[in-house]
Amino acid sequence: MRGSELPEVCVVGLGYIGLPTAAVIARAGMKVLGLDVSEKVVETINRGEIHIEEVDLDGLVHGVVQRGLLRAATQIAPADVFVIAVPTPFAKDGHHTPDLSYVLAAAESVAGVLKAGDTIILESTSPVGTTERMRDLIAAKRPDIKLPGLCDGTPDVAIAYCPERVLPGRILEELTNNDRSIGGITPRCARKALAFYKRFVRGTCVTTDARSAEMTKLVENAYRDVNIAFANELSIVSDAMGLDVWEVIRLANRHPRVNILQPGPGVGGHCIAVDPWFIVHGAPEETPLIRTARGVNDGKIHHVIARATALVENRPQAKVACLGLAFKANIDDFRESPARLVAATLARRFGERIHVVEPYAAELPIEFTGTGAHLIDVDTALEECGVMIVLVDHDVFKSVPLAEREDKAVYDTRGIWPDQPAAMDGEAAGLRKAG
Numbered sequence: 001m002r003g004s005e006l007p008e009v010c011v012v013g014l015g016y017i018g019l020p021t022a023a024v025i026a027r028a029g030m031k032v033l034g035l036d037v038s039e040k041v042v043e044t045i046n047r048g049e050i051h052i053e054e055v056d057l058d059g060l061v062h063g064v065v066q067r068g069l070l071r072a073a074t075q076i077a078p079a080d081v082f083v084i085a086v087p088t089p090f091a092k093d094g095h096h097t098p099d100l101s102y103v104l105a106a107a108e109s110v111a112g113v114l115k116a117g118d119t120i121i122l123e124s125t126s127p128v129g130t131t132e133r134m135r136d137l138i139a140a141k142r143p144d145i146k147l148p149g150l151c152d153g154t155p156d157v158a159i160a161y162c163p164e165r166v167l168p169g170r171i172l173e174e175l176t177n178n179d180r181s182i183g184g185i186t187p188r189c190a191r192k193a194l195a196f197y198k199r200f201v202r203g204t205c206v207t208t209d210a211r212s213a214e215m216t217k218l219v220e221n222a223y224r225d226v227n228i229a230f231a232n233e234l235s236i237v238s239d240a241m242g243l244d245v246w247e248v249i250r251l252a253n254r255h256p257r258v259n260i261l262q263p264g265p266g267v268g269g270h271c272i273a274v275d276p277w278f279i280v281h282g283a284p285e286e287t288p289l290i291r292t293a294r295g296v297n298d299g300k301i302h303h304v305i306a307r308a309t310a311l312v313e314n315r316p317q318a319k320v321a322c323l324g325l326a327f328k329a330n331i332d333d334f335r336e337s338p339a340r341l342v343a344a345t346l347a348r349r350f351g352e353r354i355h356v357v358e359p360y361a362a363e364l365p366i367e368f369t370g371t372g373a374h375l376i377d378v379d380t381a382l383e384e385c386g387v388m389i390v391l392v393d394h395d396v397f398k399s400v401p402l403a404e405r406e407d408k409a410v411y412d413t414r415g416i417w418p419d420q421p422a423a424m425d426g427e428a429a430g431l432r433k434a435g
């Protein structure tokens with residue numbers, strides 16, 4: 001491929017990051033082969049349809065598949081640029097050890113078709129040193145190719161780490177507009193990757209080395225986790241002191257250099273509750289703050305379960321509505337969701353008294369089976385339930401006016417109803433204000 005020609009691109013992994021990334025690259029005119037291990041995913045995409053929910057993604061994928069720019073397959077083929085966007089979960093050892101098997105398997109298959117002039121980019125969130133490990137694996141498989149950092153003279157291929165930092169629900173917009181960190185194994189690798197991202201990213205692309213870029217991604221999510229932990233700890237302190245945490249935060253945030261985040265029922269999703277552990281795993285002795293923040297945010301879930309349980313026990317005749325299962329507002333992603341854990345625990349404890357309202361769910365998740373809990377809509381909940389536990393700040397819940405809920409006993413873990421009168425009964429007193 002000459003510098004002026006558009007590269008052919010292979011995106012390995014067609015999940016929440018890989019598929020939107022593949023579609024955005026294709027939209028820029030490059031021919032993209034998307035790889036996934038699932039035949040079903042591949043067939044869906046080749047029909048011009050999608051297997052995940054993301055704003056505007058369906059139309060984009062449909063368009064680029066129709067124009068012949070995006071094609072999915074289960075088998076790798078030669079390309080000029082390989083973008084690896086596969087999961088990096090925890091290993092099942094109970095110690096929050098990063099499982100790099102998907103990344104290394106992807107690198108191994110890329111090695112099989114690699115040729116001089118290619119660029120390999122890792123986007124998966126990864127512990128520091130992973131890009132070099134990937135390079136070493138490729139070196140072992142392809143001794144015929146000169147790899148960056150391992151050879152004299154100009155290497156045959158470029159290898160870089162370029163983390164995504166998009167927010168679910170805003171992925172397409174953020175893929176294009178966010179700034180990117182582009183970490184090359186060598187400066188030349190960074191320049192090659194930079195030229196590629198420049199073709200479809202409008203945000204500023206900043207080059208660095210691979211290890212710094214790996215750490216940057218982990219730091220971004222650990223920063224947010226630590227700051228949410230601060231808000232969650234404040235909410236627990238406020239509960240103990242009978243204070244309204246939302247009022248305290250609102251006032252403190254009027255200080256020009258204070259910006260406290262929002263308490264909630266805990267931290268969910270697959271990034272913020274996971275990535276800090278990758279730092280802790282790499283430097284266990286040096287990370288007391290990051291480790292403690294994880295503990296505070298996980299502990300908040302149990303605090304919410306205890307307070308919700310007290311409220312439900314205190315109103316033995318009332319039907320209970322748990323508002324929301326998603327891990328955050330206005331999305332249909334229920335994986336690793338504290339709201340789901342709280343609602344399922346209450347369903348196991350209180351059975352058919354528990355009603356779940358989740359406009360993004362067609363049915364209750366598997367763990368509710370046999371509990372007697374029901375999935376209902378928000379109107380029915382407002383008509384029939386005397387107790388409301390707000391777990392997710394979906395817009396549809398926020399918009400419920402006071403007149404429809406003033407007679408309810410409410411535990412609002414997201415602070416969406418600041419005008420709600422406090423629940424008056426003994427044990428539950430102050431729950432409305434609790435974070």
Ligand code: SAJ
Pocket residue numbers: 125164165166167168220221224228261262263264265266267268269270271272327328329
């Ligand atoms: N949350 C709070 N209080 C807050 C903010 C969030 O309790 O003030 C909770 C949410 O309810 C949710 C969890 O934290 O349960 C995570 O939500 P989020 O919106 O903070 O983040 P994610 O997981 O959707 O996406 C994050 C983003 N990282 C940062 O903002 C630093 C995103 O930019 C990353 O690309 C993404 O992780 C990722 O893929 O790593």
